[in-house]
Amino acid sequence: MVKVTYVSHDGDKTTVDAEEGASVMHTAIANDVEGIVGECGGAMMCATCHCYVDDAWTAAVGVRHDEEGEMLEGASAEVTERSRLSCQIKLTPELDGLVVHLPEDQI
Amino acid sequence: MPLAPMNESITLDQLTHDPYPIYRRLRAESPVTRVAAAGRTFLTKAHLTKAVKDDPVLFSSDDPNTPMKPAFRAHTLMRKDGTEHMAERKAIMPALSPKRIQADWDPLYESLADEYISRLPRGETVDLFTALCGPLAARILAHILGIPDATDEQMQRWSQRLIDGAGNYGWKAEPFAASESANDEMDALFDELRPVRAAENDGSAFSIMLNADDPIPMSQIYSNIKIAIGGGINEPRDALATAVYGLLDNPDQLAQVRAEDAWGKAFEEAIRWVAPIQISSRLVTEDTELGGFDIPKGDTVMTIQASACRDEELFENGEEFFVFRAKNPHQAFGNGPHHCAGAHVARRTVGKIILPLLFDRFPDMRMTHRDDVIWKGFAFRGPITLPVVLN
Numbered sequence: 102m103v104k105v106t107y108v109s110h111d112g113d114k115t116t117v118d119a120e121e122g123a124s125v126m127h128t129a130i131a132n133d134v135e136g137i138v139g140e141c142g143g144a145m146m147c148a149t150c151h152c153y154v155d156d157a158w159t160a161a162v163g164v165r166h167d168e169e170g171e172m173l174e175g176a177s178a179e180v181t182e183r184s185r186l187s188c189q190i191k192l193t194p195e196l197d198g199l200v201v202h203l204p205e206d207q208i
Numbered sequence: 209m210p211l212a213p214m215n216e217s218i219t220l221d222q223l224t225h226d227p228y229p230i231y232r233r234l235r236a237e238s239p240v241t242r243v244a245a246a247g248r249t250f251l252t253k254a255h256l257t258k259a260v261k262d263d264p265v266l267f268s269s270d271d272p273n274t275p276m277k278p279a280f281r282a283h284t285l286m287r288k289d290g291t292e293h294m295a296e297r298k299a300i301m302p303a304l305s306p307k308r309i310q311a312d313w314d315p316l317y318e319s320l321a322d323e324y325i326s327r328l329p330r331g332e333t334v335d336l337f338t339a340l341c342g343p344l345a346a347r348i349l350a351h352i353l354g355i356p357d358a359t360d361e362q363m364q365r366w367s368q369r370l371i372d373g374a375g376n377y378g379w380k381a382e383p384f385a386a387s388e389s390a391n392d393e394m395d396a397l398f399d400e401l402r403p404v405r406a407a408e409n410d411g412s413a414f415s416i417m418l419n420a421d422d423p424i425p426m427s428q429i430y431s432n433i434k435i436a437i438g439g440g441i442n443e444p445r446d447a448l449a450t451a452v453y454g455l456l457d458n459p460d461q462l463a464q465v466r467a468e469d470a471w472g473k474a475f476e477e478a479i480r481w482v483a484p485i486q487i488s489s490r491l492v493t494e495d496t497e498l499g500g501f502d503i504p505k506g507d508t509v510m511t512i513q514a515s516a517c518r519d520e521e522l523f524e525n526g527e528e529f530f531v532f533r534a535k536n537p538h539q540a541f542g543n544g545p546h547h548c549a550g551a552h553v554a555r556r557t558v559g560k561i562i563l564p565l566l567f568d569r570f571p572d573m574r575m576t577h578r579d580d581v582i583w584k585g586f587a588f589r590g591p592i593t594l595p596v597v598l599n
Contacts, residue, residue: 135535138537140541140543140547140551141543141544141545141547142258142261142262142543142544142545142547143262144544144545144547146297146301146545146547146549147541147547147551148306171302171305171306171307172305172306174305174306174307174310175305175306175307175309175552176306208472208476208536208555
């Protein structure tokens with residue numbers, strides 16, 4: 102199990118136990134975390150699972166790839182250098198304790 | 209587990225006329241139902257439709273015997289899975305990506321919308337469906353695809369014939385004859401334009417696919433353009449008509465949308481309320497179960513996203529048009545790998561450009577009467593007339 106904390110736009114924190122190998126997006130959906138839509142189910146065909154990786158975790162999570170960056174351009178909320186599509190972040194033991202922040206809206 | 213109950217009373221005519229009371233009943237009483245008239249297992253709850261769309265291995269789009277094949281003269285990406293689907297989808301996606309749309313296409317969309325809205329006659333009763341919604345959707349798409357030489361009439365006629373052919377499950381001769389002649393016209397135009405689009409990458413879908421480093425076969429480039437024609441006109445057309453109807457029928461909401469510049473929300477609510485694409489089919493590849501019933505391998509399940517979009521578990525008063533919902537997790541663009549490739553274009557054109565421009569230009573626009581608006585469709589649905597007085 103890997104712990105992930107989602108911080109809503111209003112500052113509410115939700116911490117859940119995720120399965121190793123699951124994505125940050127799928128984990129949010131499976132645990133009814135509000136603020137992640139994931140319209141395309143992780144096929145990287147939409148930009149509705151946008152999240153901001155917490156400063157302390159950006160190095161461990163790594164950088165986004167080109168296609169992900171292009172799709173992120175369609176995100177509803179502001180895109181920053183910490184922006185990722187949460188469907189593209191796979192949870193490994195190294196990410197135990199990960200914190201991501203959720204944008205104001207996804208659509 | 210038992211097989212899902214069989215319903216022999218629901219007819220395709222009823223579903224075409226008004227499916228919503230039927231879906232509401234099915235959601236409450238029998239969310240997994242084999243509907244004899246359609247030869248499909250209907251799934252009417254949101255968690256079921258999403259689960260099916262998100263699992264393309266167990267619920268496959270691959271149907272080698274689909275009438276889409278003769279209708280499009282190709283086995284298209286809509287009916288493929290996995291890497292085969294991804295290769296063809298990735299080939300066209302750069303033309304539909306948010307970046308491309310905002311950087312290259314926005315000014316063109318705005319000028320086309322302005323041109324088509326400006327020519328509507330003032331002080332008269334106009335059927336917006338035929339005078340604006342269809343032609344403007346056709347024009348914008350023709351430019352995105354790189355075939356602006358096709359007329360609005362051609363684009364709309366080709367689209368309808370492709371759709372009619374693709375839905376020709378009775379394998380009758382006439383719809384295929386009509387789609388054949390449309391294919392002849394499209395293939396001739398594509399052949400004619402190909403050298404120009406290949407010579408210089410102008411950012412259109414045709415040009416991008418031709419100029420890719422590792423292009424997909426020409427037959428699939430053509431079929432991708434046809435899929436976009438078949439699937440890219442009715443949806444924005446119907447979304448626009450439905451949004452205009454919803455706003456005119458609810459003046460309080462229209463006032464608030466204006467005040468808050470909430471046109472994007474109005475667009476999302478319109479496609480939730482009446483999803484332009486109401487249903488999809490998936491082939492079951494292994495024995496499984498859904499909602500407490502056995503679903504055998506070889507069965508075809510029909511995800512009714514129109515019904516999922518009104519599911520009481522997700523939406524309060526889902527039968528009503530209400531723009532200012534706290535949450536709107538609709539499934540109108542589908543889910544999973546086949547999630548609508550045109551979602552960004554539609555959100556941009558209809559939600560951000562056309563709706564505000566139309567209501568800005570005609571602030572006192574009103575429907576002749578809400579009962580004059582005729583709704584139709586089982587697979588695709590929207591108003592087929594939208595008479596309004598423009599002033």
